[in-house]
Amino acid sequence: MASFVTKKRGILFPIALAAILFLTLFPIYWILAISLKTPLENISPVPTLFPKTITFQNYAGILSGGYLRNLGNSVFVTAASTFLSLALAFLAAYSLSRHRFPLKLNYAFLIWIIVAKMLPPVVLAVPLYDMFAKMKLLNNLWGLVLVYQVYTLPYCIWMLFGFMKSLPLEYEEAAELDGASPFQTLGLVVLPLVRTGIVATAIFSIIVAWDEFLFSLLFVRSPELLTLPLVIANFIGEYETLWGQLMGVGLLATIPVLIFSRVVYRRMTQAYALGLK
Amino acid sequence: MKKIPLLAFVLLIAFSGSLFAQQPVKLVIAGRDGDYGTGMQAAVDAYKVLHPEVTFEVLKLSGDDIYQKTVIDLKTGTGSYDIILIDDPKALQFQKAGWLADLDAIYKKSGQKVDADFFPNLVNLCRYPDNATGKLYALPFIGNVSLFAYRTDLFAKYGLKEPKTWTDVLAAAKKIQTGEGESVSGVIFRGVKGNPIVTAFLPMFWAFGGEIFDAAGKPILNSPAGIKALNYFLELAKYAPKGTPMNNTAQVRDTLLAGGAAITPEVWPAWLGALNDPAKSKVVGNVKVMAHPSEVKASAPMLGIWHVAIPAASKNQAAAFQFFQFLTSKDTQKLMAMKAGLPPSRASVYDDAELLALRPWYPAVRSALIAGKARPRTTVWSEIENILGGSLQEALIGDKSADQALNEANAAIAAILQ
The missing domain is CATH 3.40.190.10 (Periplasmic binding protein-like II)
Incomplete structure (x- = not known):
């Protein structure tokens, strides 16, 4: 069997490899170098490749400013909003794909939620703010979990609807013939079969929730409740950009993303492998 | 039963204490x-x-x-x-x-x-x-009010006197830039479209005799005085760093503190807290901050x-x-x-x-x-700033001439006021 991988490598291969490595790693080095420089060195008109004086004051400033607490807020809000979206979307997508609705109302509903998703979020912000104020959900992480559904739920319903539609009905019919209740069919048959889809949907939802800015800005005010995107933005002030701390927090903020990518990569490959069986 | 008056007394003391103590808020x-x-x-x-x-x-x-x-x-x-x-x-x-x-x-x-x-x-x-x-x-x-700053050490080095007019400013920027080369810019100002470039431009615009509105509230940005002011602004920009259209407050402030510019035509007192702090500034004692120079009109600093x-x-x-x-x-x-x-x-x-x-x-x-002069009192000032700032930036990057930029801005502002 012919292999797509060849062991013959031209003379340009190491040069190209070195160039690609340089292009990939230099920005990371640059971020690290800036995070280790003093504020005065960072605003020097002639940038220095290596820090003249290595300082950890930027990292100390980030950590003393409550970075870990804000990281915890982001992780909580992202995880909770993704879990809530997946739970609601799983049930909604199953219902929309399996039940017969008069006048194809299921498709009308799908279009309606995508239209709601297409509205600029700021249009929804004022009425939602009013509602959340009355429900005492402002300045509250659970409020953020709920308001993030504006972004994540339509995504999840649409994606899971596609996965559900592609699932053959015969599995559920067989389960029904074996005496499974609708909930047993849903939990023991459908859920494992759409696992790949749920993982893929979860990734999208996590990315959206992790990066969300506008609603976090408007709905949360106390420093101890801020999420990471707001904290990172705070290092860019109108009068001053704290370059050292900005780069430092950028590096620290990538750590959970790297861990997440590693876990997801393994799960995704496992899930796809299961799907192929 | 004897305990009842005692209890009532204790309750009274406690109650009156809470009445007179200041409530936490x-x-x-x-x-x-x-x-x-x-x-x-x-x-x-x-x-x-x-x-x-x-x-x-x-x-x-x-x-x-x-x-x-x-x-x-x-x-x-x-x-x-x-x-x-x-x-x-x-x-x-x-x-x-x-x-x-x-x-x-x-x-x-x-x-x-x-x-x-x-x-x-x-x-x-x-x-x-x-x-x-x-x-x-x-x-x-x-x-807070817009001010003008220059490097006293560089002005002394090149035998320049404190600038009294914007024409003096241009001559000084040219001389210092020529002498210092790439290491120090003649001037540094904000060029990002919208509020930053408008705020940088207005003190010059007013000093050259330009006005945004006439007495009847009609926009007159493109008056001869206004166009002359913009032409001056574009001439001054020749001695500014190449990235000026992307410069905002942080870049201007950092360049000033790092000693990268001789003249900063627009500074705000609230930016200057670190000016004489050796840990943050390389120009301690070498920057003079003053009211804006005049031109055909007296100095017109902008209130902010x-x-x-x-x-x-x-x-x-x-x-x-x-x-x-x-x-x-x-x-x-x-x-x-x-x-x-x-x-x-x-x-x-x-x-x-x-x-x-x-x-x-x-x-x-x-x-x-x-x-000081405040910006016009209108609820559409943000829109005006966006329009004028966009036109000024287009002129700054060379896409439009001064006349074209101000004529277009004036027409667009007149349209939103209708």
Whole structure:
């Protein structure tokens, strides 16, 4: 069997490899170098490749400013909003794909939620703010979990609807013939079969929730409740950009993303492998 | 049964104690970041020593964030904030919408008056609908005003005198740039479209005799004086760094502190807190800050004060007013100026010897505040800034001539005013 991988490598291969490595790693080095420089060195008109004086004051400033607490807020809000979206979307997508609705109302509903998703979020912000104020959900992480559904739920319903539609009905019919209740069919048959889809949907939802800015800005005010995107933005002030701390927090903020990518990569490959069986 | 009177006595003491003790209250302040935040925090810390029963939540937000957060809250009448800061060009929107507490009424109720020590022209900006006799909805938190800065060491090196006119400024920028080459720019200013480039341009525009509106409120940006001012601005930009159209406050401030420019035609006192701090500045003692040079008209510095107000929906108005008075008092104004370099809005603070020793440019701030000019009072100022700022930037990058840029901007502004 012919292999797509060849062991013959031209003379340009190491040069190209070195160039690609340089292009990939230099920005990371640059971020690290800036995070280790003093504020005065960072605003020097002639940038220095290596820090003249290595300082950890930027990292100390980030950590003393409550970075870990804000990281915890982001992780909580992202995880909770993704879990809530997946739970609601799983049930909604199953219902929309399996039940017969008069006048194809299921498709009308799908279009309606995508239209709601297409509205600029700021249009929804004022009425939602009013509602959340009355429900005492402002300045509250659970409020953020709920308001993030504006972004994540339509995504999840649409994606899971596609996965559900592609699932053959015969599995559920067989389960029904074996005496499974609708909930047993849903939990023991459908859920494992759409696992790949749920993982893929979860990734999208996590990315959206992790990066969300506008609603976090408007709905949360106390420093101890801020999420990471707001904290990172705070290092860019109108009068001053704290370059050292900005780069430092950028590096620290990538750590959970790297861990997440590693876990997801393994799960995704496992899930796809299961799907192929 | 004998125990009953004793119990009643204990209850009475406890009850009267709770009546006379000051009730704990939490004030939420929508404040600014950077040096503004440092100044506000210093004021809050000093107040807490005097009033331990009051706790605070001080938000340190960027200019855009504070606007978005306060507008949505005031619009819905939620009442999350007890003290808010408002940028002067946006104040009219807040006053007009009725979102702010009537301070005249609160002062009257408390039997007090607004201290005459505040610069009267700044207090007038806090009144609505008429700037002279309208109701008071805020007080000037700080006396921010646009100023001009130049490097005394470089001017001495090239035998240049302090610039009196914008023509002198251009000649100096050219001479220093030629002598210093790439290491020092002749000038540095903000070129990002919208508010930054408009704010950088207006002192020159006004000094050349340009006006945004005529007496009837019709835009006249493209008058011969206006076009001459823009041509001058473009000529001056030849001695600015290549990335000027992308320069914003942080770049200008950093370049000034790092000694990368000879002249900064637009600086604000609130940027200058670190100017003489050797840990943050390479130009300690080598920068003179002064009012803008003149041209066909006298120096026309631009006022950029921040208003401090109490929202009408605040649930703690009495406590907020008590703190408001402390915040705008002479001692607190001095404290904020000493700690964070926030320019006071009270005239008497500028006579303080200790403060003048630390901030030697304050006499220039005082003169500029008295002679300062505010941006036009219109609720569509943001739109005007966006249009004018876009045209100015297009002229700066060479896509449009001065005439074309101002003609187009004038037509677009006239259209939104109709």
